[in-house]
Amino acid sequence: MELKHLETFLVVARHLHFTRAARELGYVQSSVTAHVKALETELGVALFERPGRRVTLTGPGRELCGHARVLLGRAEQARDAVRGAGEDPHQVRGTLRLAAPESLCAHHLPPVLRAMRTRFPRLHLAFRPAGRGPLLDAVAEGTIDAGFLQEEAVNAPGVVAERMRREPLRLVARPEHPLAGKRRVATEELAGETVLLLEPGCVQRVVMERELSRAGLCPPTVEFFSLEALRRCAAAGLGVGAAPASSVDGEIARGELAALAWEHRPVLDVFFVRHAARAVPPAVRELAALARELWSGPEPPA
Numbered sequence: 001m002e003l004k005h006l007e008t009f010l011v012v013a014r015h016l017h018f019t020r021a022a023r024e025l026g027y028v029q030s031s032v033t034a035h036v037k038a039l040e041t042e043l044g045v046a047l048f049e050r051p052g053r054r055v056t057l058t059g060p061g062r063e064l065c066g067h068a069r070v071l072l073g074r075a076e077q078a079r080d081a082v083r084g085a086g087e088d089p090h091q092v093r094g095t096l097r098l099a100a101p102e103s104l105c106a107h108h109l110p111p112v113l114r115a116m117r118t119r120f121p122r123l124h125l126a127f128r129p130a131g132r133g134p135l136l137d138a139v140a141e142g143t144i145d146a147g148f149l150q151e152e153a154v155n156a157p158g159v160v161a162e163r164m165r166r167e168p169l170r171l172v173a174r175p176e177h178p179l180a181g182k183r184r185v186a187t188e189e190l191a192g193e194t195v196l197l198l199e200p201g202c203v204q205r206v207v208m209e210r211e212l213s214r215a216g217l218c219p220p221t222v223e224f225f226s227l228e229a230l231r232r233c234a235a236a237g238l239g240v241g242a243a244p245a246s247s248v249d250g251e252i253a254r255g256e257l258a259a260l261a262w263e264h265r266p267v268l269d270v271f272f273v274r275h276a277a278r279a280v281p282p283a284v285r286e287l288a289a290l291a292r293e294l295w296s297g298p299e300p301p302a
Contacts, residue, residue: 001042003075006068008035009047010141013065014134016055024134039064073142073278093122096283099130099138100148101202103227107246108165108270108295109148115290116283123283131201139273146274146284148291150244151203154271162288165270165295169207170248171262172231173240180258187215187264196234196241199225207266208242231257244268245300270295 012021012032022029040047047061057065096116100109105127113125130138132151138144140158154161171185179185179193195212198205212219222239224230227247234241235256251257272288274280 001039001071002035003072005035005039006072007143008032009039009061010065010068010072010143011138012036012048012055013057013061014137014141016057018055024128024130026128069141073275076142076145076278093124094283095124095126096120096146096287097126097144098146098148098287099128099135099144101131101135101150102129103244103247104148104150104270105129106227107244111294112287112291115294116287119286119290120283131199132203133201136273139275142275142278145281146272146287149271149273150268151271152207152268154273158276159273160276161271161273163269164272164291166299167268167270168245168300169204169242169266169268170245170252171240171242171260171264172234172248172252172257173260174235174237175255175258177237177240177258177260179240179260183261185260185262187211187262188217190215190219190240191217193219194239195219195221196230196239197221197223198227198230199223203268204242204244207268211264211266242266249300 008021008025008027008031011024012018015021015024018029018032018036022032025032036047043060043064045060046058047064049056049058098113109127113127116123116125128144130144130147132149135144135147135149136154136156136159139147140156148164149161150167173180179189182189190212195208197208222233224233227243230241231243231248231251233239234243235251240260248257248259252259272291274284274288
């Protein structure tokens with residue numbers, strides 16, 4: 001069995017969707033289908049059933065999931081051991097596979113990744129955006145080496161999460177918004193507002209929906225799948241929304257957005273996430289060290 005076929009199989013098994021798996025892996029869909037077909041031919045069993053447009057795992061497919069994770073994990077341990085044996089950083093080769101949500105990709109990670117390129121010039125960095133669920137699954141499965149998450153807490157089987165930095169959520173609106181000039185804004189005052197939310201599962205949405213529920217509110221909402229779109233629509237006067245400080249403080253300083261004096265003041269943490277049982281390769285260890293160093297400065301005020 002080829003390792004890349006097993007990796008493809010696990011991603012399809014996680015999504016139960018060939019197109020989404022192809023998007024995550026960076027393949028065309030026909031390649032994903034070919035990898036799965038090759039595995040099925042070699043094993044002599046069907047791994048997926050496709051009733052109508054749905055995709056489900058067969059019994060043999062469910063059985064293969066656990067074995068595939070073990071095989072990929074052991075293969076990665078072997079690669080890590082060979083890559084790191086007696087090599088200085090400038091000679092380390094291979095690929096470091098990373099993932100993080102959009103807000104971290106844009107605002108926190110560029111200096112860390114730049115420092116990694118300087119430290120390991122021959123190491124290939126393969127980076128992709130991912131939300132909480134897919135990222136944690138990929139780390140546990142070994143299909144990525146490490147990731148960064150912005151959450152209230154990270155507790156998931158098979159992974160270790162280290163808190164790196166604390167960051168507040170800002171409640172923002174256009175500068176001319178009636179609530180922008182108030183010294184204190186209670187959640188209850190959002191009753192007549194349109195609330196801008198990110199996609200389901202994002203921590204910003206979880207925090208906002210929980211606080212609205214606590215206040216007994218059910219205001220009209222608009223859902224976005226991009227933090228950039230949410231910020232722009234807030235600046236245009238569509239409504240109010242919550243976003244990490246690093247993603248909006250520039251617009252606030254330029255007068256394009258206003259930070260409302262929200263009494264709730266929620267705070268998130270940035271976590272570094274890696275596999276719990278696997279030996280930590282030098283590049284992953286250095287990545288964590290660089291993030292600690294570069295993010296050790298003053299944290300944004302709440």
